[in-house]
Amino acid sequence: MADLAIKLSDSDFEIFGLPCQFELDSVALSASYLRLQSQTHPDRFANSSAQEKRLAVQWATRVNEAYKRLQNPLERAIYWCELNGENPRGQQSNLPPALLLQQMEWREALEEIEGAKGIEALENLLDEVSAEKKRCLALIAQQIDGEKNAQAANATAQALLFIDKFMIELTKKLEQLEDAS
Numbered sequence: 001m002a003d004l005a006i007k008l009s010d011s012d013f014e015i016f017g018l019p020c021q022f023e024l025d026s027v028a029l030s031a032s033y034l035r036l037q038s039q040t041h042p043d044r045f046a047n048s049s050a051q052e053k054r055l056a057v058q059w060a061t062r063v064n065e066a067y068k069r070l071q072n073p074l075e076r077a078i079y080w081c082e083l084n085g086e087n088p089r090g091q092q093s094n095l096p097p098a099l100l101l102q103q104m105e106w107r108e109a110l111e112e113i114e115g116a117k118g119i120e121a122l123e124n125l126l127d128e129v130s131a132e133k134k135r136c137l138a139l140i141a142q143q144i145d146g147e148k149n150a151q152a153a154n155a156t157a158q159a160l161l162f163i164d165k166f167m168i169e170l171t172k173k174l175e176q177l178e179d180a181s
Helices: 026-040 050-071 073-083 097-112 118-146 150-180
Strands: none
Touching: 026 050, 050 073, 073 118, 073 150, 097 118, 097 150, 118 150
């Protein structure tokens, strides 16, 4: 572990030698992950001291968690916000009124969908929500990489958290309707 030039306390971006931004080179992330994984895998330390084995497990866990976080665009955005003093998973007081209204409209539309004929309506709603997610991901990329605006990115991350949760609800409802028909 002594050959690593990074510390457990370094940011995920630092661990992988990547810029602290939303848009990442996925090939560079994967290559760095494979390199770090080979350096830190606990099996490499099978004949080492108990302390070195514990450190290897800590490093392997840290590398895996960081990789998982940076691979997922929403988790990466949330992490960037947290590094910049924001808390997207906290109280959602930053949401714009237009998004709150949109959420209410989507929820009402979901409640009205029933039966076999509802499958098409549900698929349309899912398409609409997916398009909004795509728009929000493009927006958060601009807010993080272009503007370096943590507060704006925090609000967009909160919107994305809602959208992801709502998409799960929509998918479950779609599965229920398809099973029933």
